[in-house]
Amino acid sequence: MAYDAELYREIEAEYEDIRRQNEVDLAERRERVFKNVPEAFDVDNEIKMLGLKLYKIALSGGNVQQQVKNLRTQQKQLLSKRDALLVENGYATDELSERFLCAKCRDTGAVGTELCDCYKRKLVLKAYERSNLSSQLKNQSFKTFDLSLYSDEQSIDFGISPREHMKGILNTCLGFVNNFGKTDKSLLFWGAPGLGKTFLSTCIAKELIKKGYSVIYETAYQTFSMLEELKFKRTDDYDKLKFKVDKLYTCDLLILDDLGSEFSTQYTNAALFDILNSRLISGKKTVINTNLSVAEFEYKYSERVASRIIGHFLMLHFIGSDIRLEKSVNDLK
Ligand SMILES: [Zn+2]
Structure with a gap:
């Protein structure tokens, strides 16, 4: 799975900026030191x-x-002399050398032919930003999804406790993420507000972005405004x-x-149908949250x-009572 080419272009440009800045920094540091020492x-x-x-000799x-060997010895002595001068004057020994963020x-x-970890981190962060979820993604994940917020008392209407029921939904979500490339089913979360629908969608988004899929989050309100x-x-x-x-149509997960x-x-209805239908035809998956x-x-x-x-x-179907309310009551206790 590959990220959009555009993300790579943006990141390449960032590295170019960093390297240019490194050169400017180095030139400034050297000028300062040479002026003082x-x-x-x-x-x-x-x-x-x-x-x-050394270079000329090697070529000859x-x-x-x-x-x-002789020149290397001389070089070593000079380097020690330079280090000593720097330290004596209150500078770090790498003051005249290149310094890198990574x-x-x-x-x-890149390290050899592989992308460096710093590059991979940038890719994920950029994809987070692109998804419109970057602030939520900071602290919402499957790991922080707290089943204990759901009641473990059996619901008369459903014959199961909300906690047990949500455990099943959580497993379905994990399965959705793990089989994302293979499944052709999309997900619809429905139920009253405050039962964790948006939270679980964010968890799914986070895992898929980490795997390199493009994910876009939009509220229906925002989507329809954009369409109009x-x-x-x-x-x-x-x-x-x-x-x-266009991204609403083409992203891996909407x-x-x-x-x-x-x-x-009538227009928004037609547009909604068009988005969902186009995505289904092209095998793209969607998560819908609705009350x-x-x-x-x-x-x-x-x-x-x-x-x-x-x-x-x-x-x-999300069941139970508003966990946001319960959480805020618990936080007050
Ligand atoms: Zn690096």
Whole structure:
């Protein structure tokens, strides 16, 4: 699975900036030191000349072993002299050398032919930002999903405790993530507000982004606003908006939050159908969060949308009482 080429372009440009900044920093440091310690300038020059000599000797061929050895000894002495001068004048010994943000790849982003860890971290962080979830992703993950917030008392309506029921939903979500490339089912989370639908969607997003999938999170309200703005060209930056809307169709996972709360029109209904249908045809998966039941769904949108959803989404019913309220009450205790 590969991230968008655009992310790589952005990161390559960042490394170029870092390297340019490193060069500027080095030049400034050297200038400062040489101004304060002129002797260091002479020693540094001698070291440079020796380096040049070594290079020439190596090129000349023949038996150069002894000459190289002598020059190396001289070089070592000069380096010690330079270090001593720096320390005497209150500088670090690497004051005249290149400094890197990542010593492992020397700010190139690669170690041998492999991407450096710092590069991989940048990729994930950028993909987080792209998903619109970067702030939530900081502290929401499967690890912090707390089943104990759900009651373990058996629900009369469902014949199971919310906690036990949610354990099943959690496992389904984990399975969804682990089999993301293989499954063709999307997910629909439905139930009252405050039962963890958005939280679990974020957990899914986080794991998939780490695996290199492109994930976009949008509220239904925001999605429909974008679609209308695009249709009526109510935007200062048409290309940017078009790019964002295209992503709704092409990203590996679209999370459509709070569907049903927005004001829908014939146009938005048609647009919703188009997005869901296009994604289904191209094998892309979607997670929908909604407070609506299937019947309400059919009523609000159209039978066409509802039947598309019933056929291709695994419907997971969130039950229990508002865990956000319970959590805030517990926090007060
Ligand atoms: Zn690195």
